Amino acid sequence: MNNRTNIKNLFNIIRLIIIIMLTAATTHAQQPGSPADSGYAPVNGIKVYYKVYGQGQPLVLLHGAFMTIDGNWGKLIPELSKNHKVIALELQGHGHTPYSDRKLSHATLAGDVAGVMDYLHIDSADVAGYSFGGAIAYQFAIQHPRRLKKLVIISATYKSEGWLPQVNAAFKQMKPEFFDQSPMHAAYNAVAPDTTKWIPFLQQMIASAQQPFNLGDANIANITAPVLIIAGDNDGLDKLGLIKTYQLLGGNVVAGFGPAPASQLAIVPGQGHVSLMEQTATLLNYFNGFLK
Template identity: 65%
Template sequence: MKNLFSTGNHFKSLLIIAIIMLTASQSNGQIKPSNNGYAPVNGIKVYYEVYGEGKPIVLLHGAFMTIGTNWGQLIPELSKTRKVIAIEMQGHGQTPFSERKFDHEILAKDVEGVMDYLKIDSADVLGYSFGGAVAYKFAIQYPKRLKKLVIISATYKSTGWMPQINNAFKSMKPELFANSPMQIAYDAVAPDKTKWTKFLAQMIALAGKPFDFGDANISKISAPVLIIAGDNDGLDKIEFVKTYQLLGGAVCADFGTMPKSQLAIIPSQGHVSLMMQAKPILGYLDSFLK
């Protein structure tokens, strides 16, 4: 069978399926934020939304996504007991495009800046996909600002993805996104629609650049970590288990102590469909965060 990522047309089909599925999810139980606006951080203005009351949790979306398309199903439930701070990263959603440096390190610094702006000393942080990589970087750079970390279908190094995924990143071109539902979603909320092509170029350049935050740095994360993946989500599961080992997991707890970090693999799920599994994800989050 021909691989889904073997041609540009197949890759574009995946993008369309992804955004349709995730856009559909944002209408389920949608609520309005209690506070929203722009935080002036590191030379740009980062858009944020706040929901609910309680202990703070920061949400970091996936690539090309918005708060609504990524977190539409989770925010209504999380905000019943938590103060949810959802951020749209540089160039995404309502955060304007910028020619400023664009990498995981500066994006993690933006997260810290938004927390400073909202006067939040420390918080739990949840990141999906691209946002998960930024969340790993945040944990490394700002350990004192982190309570607990949740990573959904993400890795801290390029080799954490299967070869098909890395090949897809290398083959991405702006024309694959032309008139796609992703562009439609961008046009609906972006402050300047004319920046679409520049935004794509910026994202594609970062996606094609190998990265590795270092095994040693991951092993130094002192906060409890919950990592969630789909069994067929494109992550290299050998590397995935190694990550869990670096975080103190994959031990025989019957002969010792249960590790503070947790691992959950949801069956029969890919990278996109995983985020549609709101009920099991919320179940894992509820148990872990409490």
């Protein structure tokens, strides 16, 4: 088999992986019911869509790349909102939030989160983020430490090297045409305020995914809020790197030899990057135990 054939096979495998992940992410979307409040918050030159459910300690939810509130959190919101005031956002260009040619960055999107909190008169909150949203949640913890109570990170990393090489290779090969006729495109068309922005949105997100990033070990070590890290055992994260992250947060110590760390690490067996979000009962158990 020649080198050209190997490259073509690798390209097809990566494309198939992306399609499977996107299909799974949208096929299992669930409507969480009618929100107590919803609308657009004008922040940093754009309008960010939000939904609010329940009462109690505020909990901000940040979705993964190319996803929507319902697609990412639909199964969890009904339970989480029993004990929390859940504020779910749709980040720049996602879902109901209009596309903007404003440059994407972790700092800008974390600023948007703070802006929505300002708009809703929320001084501080617990924050949970999945995948792309988890990276934004890390940035929020660094950028707005006084506004953070507790942090939940699901299948996410604060630096490109936190992913296994195969994942970073998939990011480099990602192209807009991979999304043609995908459930993700159908979900976008269902709620986007301007469906003609589909291709520019994809190009913007893909360019962001292909740009290496590192929020800094020192910045992670300086997070004072308790952090719960949840990962699938085969979710694409480098588990050796994940242990180092947990160490930066004060974990990986001998229980009983001193004070227990405020942060926690949960590795869920038999789960990948998408299937992890389908383990509703397991995730709720971790959420409730950590946020109580």
